Amino acid sequence: xxxxxxxxxxxxxxxxxxxxxxxxxxxxxxxxxxxxxxxxxxxxxxxxxxxxxxxxxxxxxxxxxxxxxxxxxxxxxxxxxxxxxxxxxxxxxxxxxxxxxxxxxxxxxxxxxxx
Amino acid sequence: xxxxxxxxxxxxxxxxxxxxxxxxxxxxxxxxxxxxxxxxxxxxxxxxxxxxxxxxxxxxxxxxxxxxxxxxxxxxxxxxxxxxxxxxxxxxxxxxxxxxxxxxxxx
Numbered sequence: 001x002x003x004x005x006x007x008x009x010x011x012x013x014x015x016x017x018x019x020x021x022x023x024x025x026x027x028x029x030x031x032x033x034x035x036x037x038x039x040x041x042x043x044x045x046x047x048x049x050x051x052x053x054x055x056x057x058x059x060x061x062x063x064x065x066x067x068x069x070x071x072x073x074x075x076x077x078x079x080x081x082x083x084x085x086x087x088x089x090x091x092x093x094x095x096x097x098x099x100x101x102x103x104x105x106x107x108x109x110x111x112x113x114x115x
Numbered sequence: 116x117x118x119x120x121x122x123x124x125x126x127x128x129x130x131x132x133x134x135x136x137x138x139x140x141x142x143x144x145x146x147x148x149x150x151x152x153x154x155x156x157x158x159x160x161x162x163x164x165x166x167x168x169x170x171x172x173x174x175x176x177x178x179x180x181x182x183x184x185x186x187x188x189x190x191x192x193x194x195x196x197x198x199x200x201x202x203x204x205x206x207x208x209x210x211x212x213x214x215x216x217x218x219x220x221x222x
Contacts, residue, residue, distance in 0.1 A: 046159065046202060048211040061210040062116075101164035102149055102204070103171075108158050 002027040004096050004106035012090075012113050018083040022096030022106055023076075030054050030074040034099040037070065037081045039092040040108075047092075051099055052079055086113045117141050117205050121214035127222040132193045136217045138186045138203035147207035150179055150188045153216075154199045162201075163188065195221070 008020035022035070029035055036051035050060035052070045060068050064083070072079040083090060091113045098104040118141035128134050138148065146166035151159035161170045163179040166186055176191045190197055198221050203214040 045215045046204070046213040048204075048213070050210075059209045063210070095158055099206070101161060101168075101170065102151070102159075102206070103161045103164070105158040105160075 002098060002104045004098065004104055006094060006096050006106045006109040008109060008111070010110060010112060012086055012111060013115050014087055014113055015085055018081070018086050018090065018111055018113075020081045020094055020096075020109065020111070021078050022080070023078050024098075025077070027098070028074070029072055029077050029079060035070075035072065035079045036097045036099045037068075038095045038097055038105075039090075040095070041089075041092045049081065049083075049094075088113050116210055117144060117208060117212050119203055119205055119212050119214040121201075121203055121217050123217060124215065125218040125220065127220050128193055129222045130193055130195060133189065133191045134193065134219065136188045136201055136203075136219075138181075138188070138214050140184045140186075140205055140207075143183045144205045144207035146182050147205055148179070148181065148186050149204045149206060150177075151202045151204065152197075152199050153202065159202060190219075193219075 003025045005023045012018045034051045034053050037049040052058045052072050067084045069082045093108040093110050095108045096106040120139045148166040150163040153159045162173050162177050167179045178189045201217045
């Protein structure tokens with residue numbers, strides 16, 4: 001059974017870069033599927049951030065204005081998210097997801113942007 | 116971007132009831148539609164993909180239908196564990212987009 005687990009700082013200062021890693025177990029990220037990130041501001045709905053194919057191709061939500069970068073490390077069976085120039089509006093629970101049918105999600109990690 | 120409009124935004128129902136939630140896409144998405152259930156403090160759980168295919172392990176009381184722009188999620192014989200927030204999502208084209216959610220509450 002595939003499992004995903006997010007890790008990274010829970011507090012980031014405004015204008016700095018948010019960095020999160022998703023560790024995958026039970027499935028090799030290089031074997032297939034797309035791997036994505038979704039976020040949810042407190043008390044609000046879900047926003048798709050972007051994804052990376054097992055081949056390395058990436059797609060991002062234009063709403064993030066080119067601030068997001070997703071990368072994959074097949075040797076560690078992980079993929080990562082970097083979000084630059086964060087503001088309070090980026091405060092959210094961040095989820096990593098195995099796409100396709102979005103059948104597997106991490107438990108989520110709350111990232112707060114505050115000085 | 117494709118806008119996903121869910122209705123109702125909230126719904127009160129009783130244990131044993133059958134309810135239906137609708138999701139409308141601003142343009143045709145074929146059957147690239149998923150439904151999720153989310154409980155407070157938890158990650159969304161995938162219920163249905165491809166508009167009508169049940170995820171492994173999801174009880175058959177959940178069913179989905181629709182194609183193109185209009186979709187429905189039906190839950191029969193509501194049980195206490197079914198009261199949660201439900202989201203639809205299109206994965207037909209980037210950026211993938213979600214509905215705002217339907218909060219299903221116990222009457």
